[in-house]
Amino acid sequence: MELDRDLAMIQEVRDLVRAANKAQKVLGAMSQEQIDRVVAAMCEAGARDAVRLAEMAVEETGIGRVEDKVLKNLFATTYLYEHIKDMKTAGVVAHDRQNGVVEIAVPMGVVGAVSPTTNPTSTALNNAIIAVKARNALVLSPHPRSKKCTREALETVRKAAVQAGAPEGCLGCISDPGIAATEELMRNDGVSVIIATGGPGIVKAAYSSGKPAFGVGAGNAPCYVERSADIAAAAKLIVQSKSFDNSTICASEQSVLCDSSVCAKVRSELEKNGAYFMSDDERVSLEKILLTPDNGMIASSVGRSAETLAKMAGFSIPKGTLVLVGKIQGIGKGYPLSYEKLSPVLAFYEVKDWEEACSHAIHLLELGGLGHTMALHSTDERIIMEFANRKPAMRILVNTLSSLGGVGGTTGLFPALTLGCGTGGGNIISDNLGPQHLVNRKRLAYGQRDVEELKRRLLSGTNIAAAPSASPVEKTAAVREQEQQASSRNAADEQGMSEEELVRRIVGEVFKKLER
Template identity: 55%
Template structure:
């Protein structure tokens, strides 16, 4: 099959999927809470039962990450997510203000388009499908070509489980012949009401330019600041736990470690003790050359890889058991390659004099590809955490692994794999996306103030008043003048 025929079939498939999802969603929009909950429980069960096989398929197809961690993500995107969203009111009357007599009623958005990244291809599909159904929406996925099989399998499992529990057929669809033309077609087709874009910045920008409401996620370039009062052993343990989780494929993972001079030696020793390898400048350069292509774009072959895999490919020798590679950097931007996002087991390492220098450095790093996303700080001084809450991000994660904290695993944030970056990061939301972002709210509002007796005087009434006030007789005018003259004479006598 030539490219022309493939593109035609790809676009036609996309149109069919959108139409089918729209028909299904029209029916799903009439379902009640009990029906929706039954469907979601069936989807969660299917995700749990297939968590390992989906994870294995994802690692086999993409080469990214670890089977055990992808298994955990699949369960987190289903079971943990369900416990969080179960009490959410997304159907019918969701709020009633009896004092002001306003009633809020939830309505579905319609058909969603879900753009799925290759780094989290099955967990993101599971998560998007469940939050879509919770809010009575249909969804059609556009998978990354390098993760087609596993995303398609996750989507089919979710759809089959939903239909088995009573959902209309084709409520969850997935493009099986991915292409840029198909993705663009799905973005712009009339049936799609909203886009959820989880992926690279180029794809997110494309989603926002499609002329539809969109929830996009920009890149993360998370700085991790270890402040002088931090519990150093716990801070380093948290960072390594986070950065090695699925080999750093989650955008909330740490990208740079920032330490103060007074604790530098302790931090370095703790990293070495727990499996960190500090590269020489030459080794750092060799690794950086392997990590990036076309400037600062991540080399797909290095995404989500172990420290050993990266070291072997870069031609450097590291100790057995090394978990993360660290390279010292003296600046941010051009000439300092590790200052950019690295979705793998490599960290930049910076030394600063004090918290104020750390503050400036964090801002530079965030503006180097992660503004709006997340920042990690390790400190035993609450006031210091509040100082860093002023930084241009919407998740300030304190004393926790950044990966786990950002997605709501180790924090009280909403469990999510779509992490909004707010207007600073070009996103329509700064939240962890939940079903509440996927509903419309209509309001029934009763009159509580009588406006019929308290109206502004009309133009004609004002004119009448003006006319009346100007009709003063000559005698009245002369009397006023004589009174003024008499008053002035009396003052003169005095």
């Protein structure tokens, strides 16, 4: 019976969380050296099994490409390790001697994580490693369609962690995932924080759980090819990025905005690199198998190759095609390709100049990618900065792959598979999630001044400076003399004032300064 299955799920989660709490107490007492030894072993084990886990993921889900999932697994282990191996996550992590403040890292506790079917093994590896690096235990709820490979990925690093000195129970994976199990994981009192990597429903559930949560926003990344760009290089990068693992990274390009003056060349270069521009009839046929009437993604099309998608839609494409491109005019309702597509399919827009591209990009992000990512190919620094300042995206990627650049593979961003989108995307962070987000920082603060000194500083008003004028000028001798006279009068007046009158006067002067 379904009720019996739900009860079994709930009980398994409770058992896993109980074991994780017990293990976390041991992890939390480990030194930096001990925890780093465990993390190194986990990364090594995950990298060693990168190929096997990638093959399992593609076989179980039918999503993506084995060779690219191998790279994702290595990215989530050895590449991540290079960025976190020297990161302090235990004991004193910062000491501000001038202000007498010492920061001490404290683990959050048990992390409850939810992983997607698009990046199952790499996300599991990544979440486990960053959790343990921060001395947390983790319980993972895999997507039901990728539960075997996800469980195997977590088991791989769990064994390595235990052999390196971590306690049993530090990493647990739900064997029979479902709604009841995920809800219990999110609401269980033994779970301290949630990482929700998946669709908007899962993220919303995490934020509604009453616990601190790190979620991700939807991605609908526009990519602008500006007239000053190296067109050949830009086209190559766009196809490489959009075809990587059949576009299952949420930061991948979803639409290309192209200056009209270079549009023909961009199209030609895209085609040279494996892009196929569909006819209007082909585009309409593809839209029907790609997106629902309300523009949600149809699961059977996610992460499929261009060849498979064309076959599903009933048209033929040249052998070796990597990306399907549909030219459209509008954004939003009536233009399905303007929405997010986790498949190698791009919308293509011709724009007259960078200002029209800027407007289009904002509308595309507002449609479904607020706070996430956008890409820009240009050599014009002024335009690059205009895009950086105007776009409601937390990652503005310049002259690189949007997919691998967004996660930190081809850029200097922190390497991660959970990408925060800030408050615009409904997230608490706007950067890439790492161990640094999974520690609490307690602060040891030494006294710097007594009450009398604080009182003098507060009442003197000398620590509040007037706002500088837009074009400061040298004070004349007459002005300086007037100020000195006013200061002398104020000092004389203040001698006969009560403390209350003095405070009132100072506050009034401060407000006058602020109004200038």
